[in-house]
Amino acid sequence: MSRKWERMVRKNTKTTNKSRQKSGQPRISEIQSDGSVTLKGRSWFLPMLLMATGVFCLISFRGIAGQDNLYWITGISYIFLAVLIYYVRRPFIKIGKNALTSRRFGGDRTIEASQINEITVSKDAVTVQIKPKGNRWVFTRLYNRFQMDELSGKIKEFAAKNNVALKEE
Structure with a gap:
């Protein structure tokens, strides 16, 4: 297919998916022009390590963090990063x-x-x-x-x- 045709197909699929989503119908999957198949997994090791580091920061600095809120922000940031990597960066x-x-x-x-x-x-x-x-x-x-x-x-x-x-x- 020509590039112009591929762009038109993508554009029309995008608008159709938006209207189907508003009406509660399932989306039309975008057809890849080269016939490739993408298989996705789920990465859990790095998010688990970051989650453990965040919990460690929250627990170990619990008594020290009475006046400084940066300890809490650090621990919560590790946990947020773990959740982000788990759900967004999939292998x-x-x-x-x-x-x-x-x-x-x-x-x-x-x-x-x-x-x-x-x-x-x-x-x-x-x-x-x-x-x-x-x-x-x-x-x-x-x-x-x-x-x-x-x-x-x-x-x-x-x-x-x-x-x-x-x-x-």
Whole structure:
């Protein structure tokens, strides 16, 4: 599709979704033009660490904080940041026609199928081994809270389409 057509589709979908939401009907999901599938997980480790730090600040500085409110603001800020990260910054993997995109620590990263050495699929994890440096992307049921049945099915399709070595454990 041309870019103009894609913009028109996005604009019309947006206005239609607003009117459907006002009338109580479910939204029309936006169709991605490249045919990619995005699977989202839920990150819990960093929010749990921040929540524990916030509670620690509130408890340990309880007696000291009689005159200074900055201790309370610090503890509440840690808890607010934990809630924000838990609900907003979700890990994802976007499986396109010939590339994988994922949220890494420094931002979103994309790798082409030609850069993938092998993909390992197990019951609780999917590991993508990258050629140039030997780095690995690991998506797990425990740490990233992905739906592993759906993820492993889509990854197997991706590997078959792009002739990437697939190892099942």
